[in-house]
Amino acid sequence: MKIPEEELLAPGHRGCAGCGATIGVRLALKALGRNTVAISATGCLEVITTPFPETAWEIPWIHVAFENAGAVASGVERAMKAKGMEDTNIVAFGGDGGTADIGFQSLSGAMERGHNLIYICYDNEAYMNTGIQRSGSTPYGASTTTSPVGKKSFGEDKPKKNLPLIMAAHGIPYVATASISYPEDFMRKVKKASEIDGASYIHLNQPCTTGWGYESSKTIELGRLAVETGTWMLYEVVNGEFKLTYKPQVKRPVKEYLSAQKRFKHLNDEEVETIQEYVNQQCKAVGI
Amino acid sequence: MESKGGVVFNPGSTRANKTGSWRTFKPILDKDICNDCDNCIMFCPEGVVNKDHDIDYDYCKGCGICAEECPVDAIKMERE
């Protein structure tokens, strides 16, 4: 795959060193090109890229609030149609909190109405912008500032909400999962989504150095470990047809992934085994 | 035109903010070792490694992803 050289997210943004979200956005915009309008939910991405009077965006961009990126994108899409610019890509970026939790209704409406747009959830598995609070996308066992480990707690006690399959249940033509550590797979999916007439949803796993607790250099490695352990899986649902797009040759133990992160450091062998069993069960269901 | 409502008319204007000052470790590429895999370009959170693999130190925050992801260890992180 030929990767376009042009960078559509400028440097100088306020993302942490090793930020996974900006890697995801850079890659998505390379796949989409200049003829694109971006919508952001409130969150890390919005805050780090648009400190007035500056913007990191090289394409038109709009942000309104935390919980309404789906609706704002719907309005933008129809306005572009009214202006005769329906060939412009419309892409919305929301974090997992802005997507799985507070923005869920707005997203569901946008998907169900079938607007011609791409919604990308950059999932770092907690509210990172406000300091690592638990979201509906926080995985089992993770210690966050609102699901902290303690004498009576091993951290988050519920598995992650399965947002991509919920989106697939909307009957939209294209749903995919992706990882910033598999850039060609991700970019191919973004490109494919842009070529589909209708609503597309891409759920992007995106390690966060600050929230997950690992060295900034390990962002890509952590994303890779998520996929190679089967903790995160890469697939597409095209017109309802589920298809894995990547299958690890040898599934690595979940412990390798968990022990590399501060948020899981407290887990004992039994708790790690519970997670391993859960991952095994999830993987088995899709043939990993 | 005067901005109203916080509209920003200058795309890419965060370039005014030289984040290179954040850096404590600096990536140094040995081009003799480089095998042109482009991982460093692909994975840079700042997008500041160009096609010739030159790193723009005005913005590089020194995260070390490029060094970590270099399959031939052509990038070393050196303390500033």
Add this chain to the structure above:
Amino acid sequence: MVKKVITSNEAVAEAVKLAKPDVIPVYPITPQTTISEYLAQYVADGDIDSEYIRVESEHSALSAAIGASGAGVRVFTATSSQGLMLMHEIVFAAAGMRVPIVLADANRAISAPINIWNDHQDSISQRDAGWIQLYVENAQEALDSILQAYKIAENEEVLLPTMVCLDGFYLTHTVEPTEIPNQEQVDQFLPKYHGKYSFLDPKQPTSLGTLADPQYYMEIRYQIEKSMENSIDVIKEVGKEFKSVFGREYGLIEAYKCENADVVLVAMGSICTTLRYTVDQYREKGEKIGLLKIRAYRPFPVDEINEALKNAKKVAVLDKNISFGVGGAVYNDIKAKIDVEAYGFIVGLGGRDINPEDIGDIIEKTKNPVKDITWVGLKEE
């Protein structure tokens, strides 16, 4: 021009058809619903070429409206009561982002207890958001105000969203003879809109809805203050221009028999028709009573109100809203900004009837006041 006997909701819908918005994101709620339905039918019949978005909530209606207006096209939405309350956060965002959306609010009481009937608590609760608010008295004014609202909101000296407030049921569901202007006249008065500050064009990329830290936030908010001040003159000019095309003039206020009045009744919306009738009755009896109808509540036309009330001995302010403990919003604004002896009357909450006898009572209580704020028409305890 044709004349039809229609409700204010249909009058609003007719005006929207004439204003030709590009995008209409809307969500039904009593008593606004028929506006949504008329517009859906116009789209279904091809009478208007608008993108109608059947959003899943009022919150999304206004969010989509900002997205569309941010892309630089003309947008209309409508709501009421709980819907406006659900929009609340986004109401502020719309003004802050300077998108000239026009919204019709079918004024209705707020829960709890749940109540579908009229008062002004819903729109008054959005008072500080930075929207222009026009309160209308009848179907004709509803229609005319929608057309004017676009002209005001889209004016570059203003660029603020505008809310046209019409009383639930009293107006939304009551038919009145209404003149519907012809399209050519409206096109002359209200040309097509192209956003200048917002357009989301990849050939000219801008960022909308940025983060402003303490170094920048106050100046951006102050721009709204200046634009709100500018809107005073713009509303007057638009009123005059409207008259030159359509023959009907509306200003910021309407002063009716206020000169040398012993008591001036101050109110907004459909109640003004009853008040005007009452004023005439009293005048026939030789009592000097006047009416000040406030049409533009935001901007608050301080100079115009001062001028209208300069000879008034006493003022009775009728509020269909309450800020518990301090009285109604209009009363408080009058007390804050106008040098006049004023008394506050809370009337008509949740659709409670206000008849000429109640108004007589208000006049008597203003002449011989015993307290600052009176709730009118309460059942005996």
